[in-house]
Amino acid sequence: MHALLPTTTADWPLHDTAASRALEQAALAGHPPHTLIERAGEATARLALALWPHGRSVVVLAGPGNNGGDALIAGRCLAARGWQVRVHRIGPPPQAGSDAAYALRRAIDAGLVVHEGLPDTAVLAGRIDLWIDGLLGLGTRRAPEGGIAAAIRIANQHPAPTLAIDLPSGLNADTGQALGPDVTDADHTLTLLSIKPGLFTGEGRAFSGRIWFDDLATATATATAPASAPAPMPAAGAGAAATAILAGTDHIACWHRHHPRGATSHKGxxxxxxxxxxxxxxxxxxxxxxxxxxxxxxxxxxxxxxxxxxxxxxxxxxxxxxxxxxxxxxxxxxxxxxxxxxxxxxxxxxxxxxxxxxxxxxxxxxxxxxxxxxxxxxxxxxxxxxxxxxxxxxxxxxxxxxxxxxxxxxxxxxxxxxxxxxxxxxxxxxxxxxxxxxxxxxxxxxxxxxxxxxxxxxxxxxxxxxxxxxxxxxxxxxxxxxxxxxxxxxxxxxxxxxxxxxxxxxxxxxxxxxxxxxxxx
CATH class of the missing domain: 3.40.1190.20 (Ribokinase)
Structure with missing residues (x-):
């Protein structure tokens, strides 16, 4: 797992939604079923444990897709570590046979009570050390509405911190713009498998908080030393080639290496x-x-x-x-x-x-x-x-x-x-x-x-x-x-x-x- 913001030293490749989907499909094809969603949930739980070592109570907001599945597995892992986990699943049931359906079944088999709908006032009045936002994932293109929007508002208004999975719900992964009036105001965001450009420009930084990255042991993105020349634009149809680069502060040292001031330098x-x-x-x-x-x-x-x-x-x-x-x-x-x-x-x-x-x-x-x-x-x-x-x-x-x-x-x-x-x-x-x-x-x-x-x-x-x-x-x-x-x-x-x-x-x-x-x- 890598910390990307507040500032990274190395360069990192950024992948828009289409490229991220291509990386995801390639990774799924190379692993047994449900491997990646298990790794995603486990990575989320590890980060929660590292950032809030004294936390004991978490509310997991799980949407209908695989982002919700990541959150369910994270909740299951935290429960195994002794946390009090309350799961609220919002939206239609996951598609049969999907990773999200698998994650829901595993959560129930592990003894988690999965509540349908929003947290009530009794939940909000109790101890909450952390919210996990697994409402909406990479492919979202419409403004959150209904129960999803209401859940975002509830978490945003609560004083406990929020950890968003992959990206804050309601944020465009490619542009960093809010899809509507309701966007998760995350304290930390763990982006998975690929790094999305929208986290780093536009409103992305304001909503994402500190940004972390885990490639789920697939090596989809690797930090590199800055090059003195820019990389060419990927050709049309170049598959999962990076669509942009996150530029790190090593560019300053790179400049000095390539353009040193010699011992005999003078103003001329x-x-x-x-x-x-x-x-x-x-x-x-x-x-x-x-x-x-x-x-x-x-x-x-x-x-x-x-x-x-x-x-x-x-x-x-x-x-x-x-x-x-x-x-x-x-x-x-x-x-x-x-x-x-x-x-x-x-x-x-x-x-x-x-x-x-x-x-x-x-x-x-x-x-x-x-x-x-x-x-x-x-x-x-x-x-x-x-x-x-x-x-x-x-x-x-x-x-x-x-x-x-x-x-x-x-x-x-x-x-x-x-x-x-x-x-x-x-x-x-x-x-x-x-x-x-x-x-x-x-x-x-x-x-x-x-x-x-x-x-x-x-x-x-x-x-x-x-x-x-x-x-x-x-x-x-x-x-x-x-x-x-x-x-x-x-x-x-x-x-x-x-x-x-x-x-x-x-x-x-x-x-x-x-x-x-x-x-x-």
Missing amino acids: RQGDVVVLGGAPGMRGAAWLAASAALGAGAGRVYAALLEDDGQPWPARPELMHWPADRWVQPHGWRDAVVVCGCGGGGALLPWLDAVLHEAQQLVLDADGLNLVAAHEGLARRLAARRARGLHSLLTPHPLEAARLLQYSGVADIQANRLGAAQALADKFQAAVVLKGSGSILASPGQRPSINSSGSAALATAGTGDVLAGWAGGLWAQAPDASPHEVGLTAVVWHGASAAHHGGPLRAADLIEAMVARHPIS
Whole structure:
């Protein structure tokens, strides 16, 4: 059994519903009947015993399918260890001959009393140390209703913790979105046989609590060391190939291994970054991006401030102004990594076409993305960069992503974050970091990754500017690195630096936390 969140160090393959079903069928074919459901229930009971060693009373909520069967076996195993187990089975009877029917028969034969329907007030008034959610499983596509929905509400309103089997009931396994108003609010989730992407993005983290994985001794998913190059997208009909990767924090160490700073390094070898943005009233965004590029290790960082009012930069004397004559030179934007859009507003527009045409490495954020979304010519220019040998990394939040894809709003992006990130990457032929809970990194023709690091501490103004600047600073030092590698390293580093922060993390403090993760040489 493996702990996957709060943060994993290694990479793990993620399998959507179709791929998980294929893995399940292959595993069932290779084992005697009922072997896997027994292992699933036993694994659930082991985790319950490990997490609540002093627990003595559990309410098992079992639905009609195999997820309910897992819960019944877990209850049987806990009863054998001396726990008081009360089973409430909700929904129609399991199909004759199924694993779920087998689990129900074994539970009754073991002496468990299986109650049909919801727990009553007498049950709720008694001692409950744990709820086990085995109501709905992998294949659920409709909002919970009737007794299932009522059971979810009862468990959510009770103070005892909840352990969800495979995924919280009412959560979409592929997208991480709630199927309806009722979703199990789990303290822990044990995902079985395969790891589902919906647990790690969208609302998945909020509902899943700490996430654990058990492959039921079938080796369906194995942790791997991060690779320096992204894995190609699985071909159509590729069976149970992983549909995405859960990216671990080892990507930070991997970056240092592949892009070390030599003993004779100097600033001229660490690359230049130009931050284009910071219109009046929005100077802070450009300052944060530029400071982050410095913190990441770029040799020189310049500020190309829109409508420069001559005000000094706060606190960072290392930052330099981009000379006025460089703005209008034919190839003025070619010699550095350009981080464009942080606090730019509409004042960015006169310069954006030249940047899209010239910049060899471009990190496009915030107002740069909004202007591309609003001007078809700029969108075409951005999409054409890759064919011209130029490299782009886009860092939208969901609203910016909706504008770029011409969706009606954020809900359309959040409904399928993996699909939206890939659509952006394909449309603009660029690497894309779709920010948010479980940030996604997608590139054309590559398998997407979901970042395992990060927390709600990042939900403060300016942290996105820090991410864009940090990516620019990394890229300046490794100009041959792919935008996918740069973006994934930056987003994992960004999240890992905030993972254990107790409260909201101010963006300027985030930069210092990220600097602290540099290895000591």
